[in-house]
Amino acid sequence: MADQDRDYEDYDLRHSEQIGDKNQYGTADFTEETSAELAAPISYDRRISRTDERERESVTAGKGVGIAALALSILSLFVLPILFGATGIVLGFVARRRGATALGSWAIGIGVVSIIVGMFILPFF
Template identity: 60%
Template sequence: MADQEQKFEDKPLRYRGQIGDGASDHMEETSAEIAAPVRLDRGRVRNYDMAETTTGGRGIGFAALILSILSLFVAPILFGAAGIVLGFIARRRGAEGLGNWAIGLGAISIIVGIFIVPFFD
């Protein structure tokens, strides 16, 4: 019976459990995961990024607003749709006020062009 019982200390190192005090019959392997590095300032907005974004959106916002105003007088479907699309792009780039006005005027122009103008021609 003494031959059948093996003490924990008699087993080779690879069979000893590293955690706890029981013997393990299998080998376990752990590894570290490889992940992309985490930016520590991901929630912060830098001043030069914000200024660059607002400036880029402002030009597109004015173009969208001009197209939307032009759509009130000439080709409301074409210029109104272009003004709405550019208005959404301007809002995404930071010029929210100009983008909102362009979207609103373009939508009003399309609605007036489709539903009201045909009755007066």
């Protein structure tokens, strides 16, 4: 049988020395696992990244509602001032609540002016 009668010597390919001659791991410290010691210390917290994404989404959603509120309030200066002005005011409050304070405030202000002009000044013309 070929496996029993081996006449070649066994070599440890990791150290290039014959097995049995020396202590295999006596001087070689590099054979131990060092991945934890060599890896960069990183702590990744998914909650923080999710919070950042939610904040960005809420600002974007508030901006869209704010633009819609401002568009309706400006439109109310020309067509259906009571209906579009009131809708612009309501959407302005929603936009302010979602983070678009400037757009929401402008929509509320223009909507109020439009309702006042529509109710008290336009009937006399």
